[in-house]
Amino acid sequence: MSDIRKIVECVVNYSEGRDMDKIEKIVDPYRKAENVKLLNYEADKDYNRVVVTIMGEPEAVKNSVVESVGVATELIDMTKHEGQHSRMGATDVVPFIPIKNMSMAEAVELAKETAKAINEAHNIPVFLYEKAASTPARENLAKVRKGQFEGMAEKLQDPQWHPDFGKNEIHPTAGVTAVGARMPLVAYNIDLDTQNVEIANKIARAIRHSGGGFRYIKAGGVEIKERGITQVTMNITDYTKTSVYRVFETVKMEAKRYGVNVLGSEVVGLVPMEALIDSAAYYLGLYGFSMDKVIETSLME
Secondary structure (H helix, E strand, O other), X not given: OOOOXXXXXXXXXXXXXXXXXXXXXXXXXXXXXXXXXXXXEEEEOOOOEEEEEEEEOHHHHHHHHHHHHHHHHHHOOHHHXXXXXXXXXXXXXXXXXEEEOOOHHHHXXXXXXXXXXXXXXXOOOEEEEEOOOOOHHHXXXXXXXXXXXXXXXXXXXXXXXXXXXXXXXXXXXXXXXXXXXOOOOEEEEEEEOOOOHHHHHHHHHHHOHHHOOOOOEEEEEEEEHHHOXXXXXXXXXXXXXXXXXXXXXHHHHHHHOOOOOEEEEEEEOOOOHHHHHHHHHHHHOOOOOOHHHOHHHHHHO
16 A cells, blocks of 8 residues: 655754754754654754754644744744844744645645744744745745844834734744745855855855846855855755756856855755756766666665
8 A cells, every 4th residue: 555644844944053952952842753753953053053854744743843943932042143144033944845745735734834833832923935925025035034133023013024923023032933835945055265255245146046147046155254264055946947066166167256266065954866966967977867777766666
């Protein structure tokens, strides 16, 4: 008999990347939840952010997210938060990704249910974004998060930016949360051997869609002081249309304009195998290579 269970992935971003004791407490509800699998969590001290990836049955995932948001609300004080990554809340973003036997429409409905539950349980105002957005202006997370925590209290007074759930008042210490539904993306950072963050910003502007670059790239520049470098940090929102290798090579080309070298790159969280296979085929010059030739793919059938 085939498995007809619905499976959804959720990649929750919290504004804490330095205190491992707090992070473990935030992640703990996912470890304990039935029908939920904790796949990965990665903390970044410079970004002061942890990305938690879980997968499971929709109702169980929703309940565990709401519980974890409650822990984050107790432990994270956004009035004291500092980091390189844009953020507007203790639990910053909660995207749902349909994985198995689940449509995007169902993921959108799950996002709405979760957003409502977060607001009712923790009194946090919530925006819906991406495929779950209530208006086209809220599809782009960057527009939703513009102003960050410090400017969000004023932003919520604008009738165009009243939250989808909750009052137009931020939670005093946990801020605002965005909940959405989307297809799988690749969170990708490219390291540059320069401390000049303006160079990273210029490269980011050149490759992102809003700057005339790739249609499926959202990018910015950040300084990683601890390592003495900068990064071009990005989300590749559709890796089937904008390949990882194409972005990497373009950043290398743009960096040469400023006498800067690319040191390497990193994937944050989990990544679809196809995104890496595509890049491997490019760099190895493989003819007619596809996912069908990957052993792990045949084992999953």
